[in-house]
Amino acid sequence: DADVTQTPRNRITKTGKRIMLECSQTKGHDRMYWYRQDPGLGLRLIYYSFDVKDINKGEISDGYSVSRQAQAKFSLSLESAIPNQTALYFCATSDATWTAGLEPQHFGDGTRLSIL
Amino acid sequence: EDKVVQSPLSLVVHEGDTVTLNCSYEVTNFRSLLWYKQEKKAPTFLFMLTSSGIEKKSGRLSSILDKKELFSILNITATQTGDSAVYLCAAYYGQNFVFGPGTRLSVLP
Numbered sequence: 001d002a003d004v005t006q007t008p009r010n011r012i013t014k015t016g017k018r019i020m021l022e023c024s025q026t027k028g029h030d031r032m033y034w035y036r037q038d039p040g041l042g043l044r045l046i047y048y049s050f051d052v053k054d055i056n057k058g059e060i061s062d063g064y065s066v067s068r069q070a071q072a073k074f075s076l077s078l079e080s081a082i083p084n085q086t087a088l089y090f091c092a093t094s095d096a097t098w099t100a101g102l103e104p105q106h107f108g109d110g111t112r113l114s115i116l
Numbered sequence: 117e118d119k120v121v122q123s124p125l126s127l128v129v130h131e132g133d134t135v136t137l138n139c140s141y142e143v144t145n146f147r148s149l150l151w152y153k154q155e156k157k158a159p160t161f162l163f164m165l166t167s168s169g170i171e172k173k174s175g176r177l178s179s180i181l182d183k184k185e186l187f188s189i190l191n192i193t194a195t196q197t198g199d200s201a202v203y204l205c206a207a208y209y210g211q212n213f214v215f216g217p218g219t220r221l222s223v224l225p
Contacts, residue, residue, distance in 0.1 A: 040125065042204060042215040050211070090158065104150055105213065107158035
């Protein structure tokens, strides 16, 4: 089983709909992140959370919200989807102690979201 | 503004060629430089570089960091078709990561 699981894997929906993307992890990491990836723009940070009571905005948080329901779960919501939110979305986790030389972020396989 | 720039953005080579991918960064409170390989799905971790001038190697891949000039390179020797991917560079700064746009490498047989 994957350490970081994203659902759904693909989603097509219409403008104005509310959408939730879910991420769960079995790595026991405290830190979780949501990124979006667009062609030619790399990965851009939407929100991140360093523990259950901690939520922080990233570079491009407008139009998105998140919920950290438990250490293992971090969901991303689009309250009213618009076409320019069409992208590939990645969830990632990291261990707070990774700077001691452990492997950095672990990524899920992504959710491909299309807003028509 | 914290940013990471990569060049070239795309590259096409033939099997057996050697390639050099470039990454420059401008971030406050820099801590480490990371390289990832992304094929069809999630990025997979290649290297983490923290100190200048110390080469990290893994098979045909190697990377080095220059903290004075704020850049890193990733070298791939004797390329194979399986090296075709997007290579992402990221800077870890403060407690967060900023990614570059990636270099799309295509290796032709």
